Amino acid sequence: MGIDGLRRQHDDSVRTLGEDHPRTLAACGELAHAYYRERSYVEAFGLQERLLAGVVRLVGADDHVTVSTLANLASIWFAGWLADDRPEQAVPLYELAVAERRRVSGADDPGTLSARNDLATAYLTSGRAERAAAAFEHTLTDCLRVLGEGHELTGTVRANLDSLKALPASRERDDSALAREIAAAFTEVLGLRPTVDGGRVSVEIPAIGETLSLPVCDVKRVTRSHTPMGDAALEFVMIDGDDVRPLIVLADDVVFAPEDPVRVLQSPIPVVISDAPRLISHAETVAAAERFATAAGESGADLDTVSARGLLVRCEIAGALRFGLRSLKAVAWWQRGWEACADDWSLPPFPKDPVWDHLVRCGSGLTLESAVAAPDAQDREAERQLVAALTVAEFRSLEPRLLVGRLDEEFVEIWKSLVPITPAMFTELLLDRLTGAQAEIVLYPDGAGSVDLVLRDGGENRAVLQLRFDFRTKDITMDEVRIAADARGSGLFQRLQFNTERLAGALGLDAIRILATGAGSLAFAKAGFPRDRELYEKVNKPATGQGSGRA
Template identity: 40%
Template sequence: MRTEDICTALEGLTGIEVTVRDAGARVDVRVPAIDDAVRLAAERVARFRAIRSPNGAPAVEFVVSDDDGVRPLILVSDDVVCAPVDAREVLDSSMVYAVSDPPSLVAHSEMTRDAEALARACAGPGPKNVSGLAGSFLLLRCCIVGATRFGLRPVRAVAWWQRAWHTIGGDLPLPPFRSDARWEELVRSATESGLPSVPSDGPQQDGPAAGTDALCLEDFQRTAPALTFTRLDDAFLTAWKTHVRIAPGRLAGALLDGVEGGRARVALYPDGGGSIDVRVESAGSVHAVLQLRFPVGGEELAVDEVRIAEGSRGAGLFQRLMYNAEEVGRLLGVHAMTLHATDAGGYALATLGAYPRDPALRDAAGR
């Protein structure tokens, strides 16, 4: 494919740096948000398509050919997504080792977070599940090697992987890893930069936040008009501190992030159940409606309704709302999301999270 076409495809992504090298034979795409760069040989790019990422942001999906067939590569403004390699490519063994239910695609940022989490788990107190740790080490190595296929150099992920490996002493039910010059070069870079240390206070908690006992009604009033609450009284405040335990500003940030013109209203009942209604409108026109419900017990977050006005479809608004709903569920500490969508949402839910989009890539991934 022509480098000019590749560069044109990337014009919709902000914050990246595109450079044509090797007399037009290669396109380098630096993504400052992850401090890494993709190196695309133009002759290996079979095709591409503009898509939307799960949070509704513009993205470009490339179909890249190699000796083993085709591989997906998805670029967004602040991340790169690619597929892990098969375990057989990283293990030096005639026996077949596999990770159960591996992801078909992994984001660069996610890979680094998971490597850090693995290092924390290895450094933590108590007995270790060596089989589970072996699977985590193997999967992360497959993800990192998959990223190197596109010229990425995830040094931080390798540094965390090495820290975890040193902590556990490599005493895991795994065969030796294959010799890999790219991996060894990344290990040298990680070592030269210094292996990261694991803080002694353990991992950060992503669920309902502690320290909300000091909340007062004024804290909830300050989020207006973007986020408002029904029946703001002492009974509401008691129920919130007992069952929800999230700072209202943090909830507003997760619920309305990236949603221009969004307004939300929360109802909370004394038993801990409640609902969240989101409306997106401008100039008197309603562009989208999202209705969420969290029953008593906080086990699930139900999406009761999601509607996108016809003139607002195709701009990533649906994906953004659903992405934010997942973030709210994470803050609430729920274990599942149930979806009961109609209208535009009913159709979009059929393809939500269905990546890669290219049929050949989906066939290659067995999806």
């Protein structure tokens, strides 16, 4: 049957059975394939995308039919961009198709292996021969193991790999050795259970309900590290063309860089979000998406501010997608915000993005429950009332964790006049996760004060921190930090830094000064992080570009 006949058959099914009836969807698929054969890729893609949307509504995102339909959509998308001599534009959708195949059907499913061969071909056509060679090698290994030498797909993959013989016979490193190193680090440092297959290391992070998936050939190196909070972490230097991208993995979260707005927006003029974070965690991204949805739905909201916030969150989610995180909750929150403000969007438009569109479909059925704390004005007022009611007894109850050099009614009155938080919160912020720590505080009527913190273990000092703060100049100064030799590199220093930064913020102080190093005023819990020098320079280099939006 020709295209005209298939079109009539499809239209009749829509009219009599409805768009989501299985027979209508089948007719839609046949018509899409007919247009594909005729190289009418725009028409084929539109029909195939409509088919995919109907399949998701009918059977859900986690069905074998859905991932097969997505793979066919990726093939059409690739053919269209190839005809336009820009095949690299189609690679992200192929990568999503492989990831979804792997997630739903398993790594050894023949459909997954076939999709991996298609992705490797897309890499090759896009000029990424080294990446293609790695993908073909791993796919061939798995085809031989699962399907055997005589299978047609095995022969196809082998032929594709043989076509790359012009490349050097051996690549620069042994991916299998690096894969074992990465897997061991996930287990030993973070207590996670990674899997290694097809040249990639995947690991589920239950705390955020996501699975991280890393192509080993994209990993330049991995370093065992600590976050500014003192938690164990793995720092990955990820290859991004001729550049690198940071990826920091914790036991309960993933930290990454937001995507460049230039790659997200469809605009001839580069756009820079001037106050965008250099690093953000997945959990923070979900919370930011919810805040965007809330702000977009408020009457009288500043549209420029809302648009800038929406762009920033979209860039953050795009950064997460690079590493296999589906981020459906963040996508769903963002989509809710977009639907509220799309008509008043004040920034350049987003280009057609079938990866994003599919994730929106997958997240459309989620029940979104607020996880962002309500505005804390009432909490601050409650804290002020508690401070106003302080007595000597509240300070006594915190001993021996918090000691006062001279505890009397005069000290309590000085505290009330200077310190905006209760002594309980002061102690909680300063000594968080510092088992065995004790702090002694002194306050002066002129607005100055000091804290000596000692961390002991078995009667021996493990760390000493001396701080001075001044409410008149709104700064806090680190006079001295000493860490026992056997505790260095344990994350203790970062924990002391982070606690000091949080305390300074709660006290309303604007600057942290480190006199011993002459580093000047900075949020020094982040100084020297990431520890990998190449990542540090990447994360902390000045932003460039024209134009700006402020989130």
